[in-house]
Amino acid sequence: MSDRQLADWRNHALNLESEVNKVVVGQQTPIRLITTSIFARGHVLLEGDVGVGKTTLLRAFTRGIGGGYQRIEGTIDLMPNDLVYHTYLGEDGKPHVSAGPLLMSGENLSVFFFNEINRARPQVHSLLLRVMAERSLSAFNSEHYFPHMIVFADRNQVEKEETFEIPSAARDRFMMEIPIVVPNDDAIMEALVFDTKFHNVDALVNTVQPDVLQFDQLNAFSNVIQSSVEASDTLKKYALNLWKATKAPLDYGVKVSGVDMNRLVLSGASPRGMSMMLRAARVNAWLNERTAVLPEDIHAVFHSTVAHRLVFSPVYEMRRTEIAREMLQGIVNAVAAP
Amino acid sequence: MKTMIRIFYLLLGLNVAPQTAFAIDSQNLPDVPPGIVTIRTIDPVKLVGYTVGDIIEREVILTIKAPYKLIETSLPITGYEKRYKGQVIGIELKSVSHTKKENKDSATFDIKLAYQIFTNNVVAKNAALGPEYLNLINTKDSKDLVKYRIPNLDIAISPIAIFGQVKIENNMSPLRGPLLLSNVKENKWLKVSIGFLALSLLGLLYILGQRAWLPRMGGTFAKTHRKLRKLPQSPEGLKLGVAAVHESLNTTASMSVFSNNLGIFLAQKPNFSPMATELQQFFSLSRQVYFEPNAAHGLGTNPQQWLQSFVRRCRDCERGLTPETSTQKSGS
Numbered sequence: 291m292s293d294r295q296l297a298d299w300r301n302h303a304l305n306l307e308s309e310v311n312k313v314v315v316g317q318q319t320p321i322r323l324i325t326t327s328i329f330a331r332g333h334v335l336l337e338g339d340v341g342v343g344k345t346t347l348l349r350a351f352t353r354g355i356g357g358g359y360q361r362i363e364g365t366i367d368l369m370p371n372d373l374v375y376h377t378y379l380g381e382d383g384k385p386h387v388s389a390g391p392l393l394m395s396g397e398n399l400s401v402f403f404f405n406e407i408n409r410a411r412p413q414v415h416s417l418l419l420r421v422m423a424e425r426s427l428s429a430f431n432s433e434h435y436f437p438h439m440i441v442f443a444d445r446n447q448v449e450k451e452e453t454f455e456i457p458s459a460a461r462d463r464f465m466m467e468i469p470i471v472v473p474n475d476d477a478i479m480e481a482l483v484f485d486t487k488f489h490n491v492d493a494l495v496n497t498v499q500p501d502v503l504q505f506d507q508l509n510a511f512s513n514v515i516q517s518s519v520e521a522s523d524t525l526k527k528y529a530l531n532l533w534k535a536t537k538a539p540l541d542y543g544v545k546v547s548g549v550d551m552n553r554l555v556l557s558g559a560s561p562r563g564m565s566m567m568l569r570a571a572r573v574n575a576w577l578n579e580r581t582a583v584l585p586e587d588i589h590a591v592f593h594s595t596v597a598h599r600l601v602f603s604p605v606y607e608m609r610r611t612e613i614a615r616e617m618l619q620g621i622v623n624a625v626a627a628p
Numbered sequence: 629m630k631t632m633i634r635i636f637y638l639l640l641g642l643n644v645a646p647q648t649a650f651a652i653d654s655q656n657l658p659d660v661p662p663g664i665v666t667i668r669t670i671d672p673v674k675l676v677g678y679t680v681g682d683i684i685e686r687e688v689i690l691t692i693k694a695p696y697k698l699i700e701t702s703l704p705i706t707g708y709e710k711r712y713k714g715q716v717i718g719i720e721l722k723s724v725s726h727t728k729k730e731n732k733d734s735a736t737f738d739i740k741l742a743y744q745i746f747t748n749n750v751v752a753k754n755a756a757l758g759p760e761y762l763n764l765i766n767t768k769d770s771k772d773l774v775k776y777r778i779p780n781l782d783i784a785i786s787p788i789a790i791f792g793q794v795k796i797e798n799n800m801s802p803l804r805g806p807l808l809l810s811n812v813k814e815n816k817w818l819k820v821s822i823g824f825l826a827l828s829l830l831g832l833l834y835i836l837g838q839r840a841w842l843p844r845m846g847g848t849f850a851k852t853h854r855k856l857r858k859l860p861q862s863p864e865g866l867k868l869g870v871a872a873v874h875e876s877l878n879t880t881a882s883m884s885v886f887s888n889n890l891g892i893f894l895a896q897k898p899n900f901s902p903m904a905t906e907l908q909q910f911f912s913l914s915r916q917v918y919f920e921p922n923a924a925h926g927l928g929t930n931p932q933q934w935l936q937s938f939v940r941r942c943r944d945c946e947r948g949l950t951p952e953t954s955t956q957k958s959g960s
Binding site: 520522524525580581582583584585586589590622623624625626627628 | 870871874875878883884886887888914915918919920921922923
């Protein structure tokens with residue numbers, strides 16, 4: 291693919307960002323990260339308080355990407371088969387089976403949104419994780435494929451009642467965990483409260499230009515990005531050092547206040563996590579009109595691609611977000627390139 | 629009556645006789661044997677230019693060996709006008725005091741004499757303080773009376789004002805040095821100038837110096853500057869140079885500095901604020917050298933030379949100096 295095509299796709303990507311930024315204000319960084327994950331073909335876990343615009347954000351992206359969009363709400367009584375089919379009594383009085391959210395759009399499923407994933411049982415998690423990893427599902431005596439699907443899930447970290455913590459193996463399947471926080475700009479906060487256009491979410495999402503991207507071409511184009519954007523030896527060495535530092539931060543002089551660093555990390559970033567990090571970094575480089583990855587590209591995605599993969603001692607799990615942020619920032623500060 | 633007159637003369641003679649018989653004229657006495665008295669005088673430095681009213685102090689330290697000892701009543705008397713050839717010369721002993729220190733076989737007298745000038749003249753004239761005569765007695769032989777002469781001190785008395793038309797060259801005394809102008813002010817300015825020059829020299833050495841013999845010298849950028857000068861002019865040399873500068877930046881900031889946290893670095897080290905644009909240029913160069921060979925750094929055909937001058941300015945910032953303006957334009 292020529293440089294011109296790369297540039298055309300970049301314009302589309304930036305156009306999509308721009309469209310979403312009109313709908314969800316004050317979230318430039320999460321929007322850039324979601325754009326990155328779409329082109330890196332990675333699943334996204336959104337984390338944030340209630341009512342901060344997570345669902346609106348995903349719906350806006352889905353409209354821009356095009357393709358099938360399905361959504362399911364995580365509840366404590368949700369079972370795996372609820373994702374695959376529905377049973378009901380038809381007008382003829384006989385039981386009928388219809389396709390569930392996963393199967394409804396067939397191969398055109400582009401976005402599957404799992405709202406409040408941590409309210410669903412681990413059985414549901416395991417099914418979803420298989421679908422995420424293999425983009426396929428066995429049902430009704432046949433194999434169903436979802437080659438264009440990206441899973442967006444969100445979880446509310448504040449409420450712990452009737453929730454199931456997503457295990458580290460499950461978290462590792464997500465390319466990114468992106469925090470969504472309320473913007474602290476007074477003008478934006480005022481607009482969110484008083485501007486009536488933000489009150490009707492459906493109407494708001496409908497203002498996004500539809501099908502900015504061609505969802506069924508994203509996989510192929512993603513491969514082009516990954517093969518076009520280079521990584522120098524110096525950058526590879528830098529990424530490896532970052533990886534080692536997530537495993538043994540003390541070796542790099544990284545310390546977190548109030549934490550026994552010898553006991554903190556049970557497991558650092560996984561190989562899958564680091565490869566996803568570099569995929570995302572390549573996309574970030576492409577979005578910034580670069581032909582090679584820079585350390586700054588890694589920094590742009592480092593926290594969102596690595597933090598949720600770290601496994602800490604249970605005593606530090608309650609402070610996970612804060613500790614992970616400080617530790618990863620310490621690693622970025624400690625590891626030099628070149 | 630005649631008898632009465634004789635008795636009167638006899639009585640008068642008896643009355644006067646003891647005084648004349650026992651009065652001692654020092655100048656008629658023999659000199660003290662050599663080696664008995666040693667003398668040390670502390671004379672005024674100024675020997676000329678005295679005029680009426682001036683007081684001249686002189687200290688005489690005598691050491692008199694036994695068996696002789698000083699007859700202290702022979703010390704000069706205050707108010708005595710000095711004479712020369714019977715003429716009053718206008719110098720009067722204003723005060724005299726002495727201390728005595730007895731040793732085992734000698735005695736030391738510290739005699740302080742102060743003379744006052746009571747004369748003047750239209751031209752300079754010579755005068756002298758002293759001599760003074762002291763009487764000594766042999767303690768083993770009371771008839772052995774001797775004298776000791778304290779040598780006089782020659783001085784010159786000058787007129788208060790020159791009388792009439794005087795050709796100064798003819799009137800100059802060889803004892804008096806040339807008239808001097810006060811150079812206190814010039815000396816002060818000379819010292820200030822020397823101090824200023826020395827400080828300027830130190831400052832120059834500080835700027836140009838390479839060694840760590842002053843505070844803030846020998847910093848990481850100073851070392852890198854030296855290192856860069858030794859690197860070969862080649863792509864490999866450039867690569868090593870860029871890595872060295874990265875290391876210096878990281879050392880200075882105590883963290884890894886990248887283009888995306890340059891703002892934090894400049895906030896921590898405001899000394900480097902004048903280098904903000906050049907630091908961005910450096911990261912462009914680093915990007916081209918280490919990460920993206922196709923990227924343009926915009927630093928011309930000799931980036932190694934640019935890097936060297938960049939490090940030199942960073943070194944100035946490190947030393948708290950304002951970096952000199954870059955003479956090499958980027959892209960040239």
